Amino acid sequence: MEQLMDIEQLKKLSPEQQEQVILGVKQQAAIANAQNLITELSEKCTQKCITAPGSSLSGGDKQCLQRCMDRFMDTWNLVSTTLQKRLQEEMQRGGGMLGGSSFS
Template sequence: MSDFGNYGGGSMEAKKQQVMDQVRSELALANAQELINKINEKCFAKCVPKPGSKLDSSEQACISKCMDRYMEAWNIVSRTYINRVQRESQNMGGAGGL
């Protein structure tokens, strides 16, 4: 017979939740890596026109400010996107009776 009989409804739900949590965790990690890569790419190109053996104080200040602004913008865009997805998800849930 099938092994499906060994799983109760709660057990399958717990497994499903565990997989969803893992996917969310991996997406968060991928987003963090993308943020770091973009900051490195954009801020380094903007703030260090002639790379040398070390950063001078103006380059350090520029990179610090650039990183702050980039992360602020990233957070605004992320929050806006999440809010939009949630709103659309709620609207689709209410449209089931149409």
């Protein structure tokens, strides 16, 4: 298991090393986000569409699941794109949440 770093350890890293840490955190966040998306999608659409659990899905259940997943993904993509644009606009105005990528 990787050892966690505190802020003092991060400050001692070179800018390149800090950037690598930031990239790793972003990658881990993206993976966690994808896992959460799949879990939420499965739970919501299964609860909505599977009316009579059994060994196979009815045609109506399959159609409901497909439509539910399509709507869920379309909505998620819209929200994600909108959030990304807002964050980029905020960073361009200089009011980024992190105030830059350096820890020092």
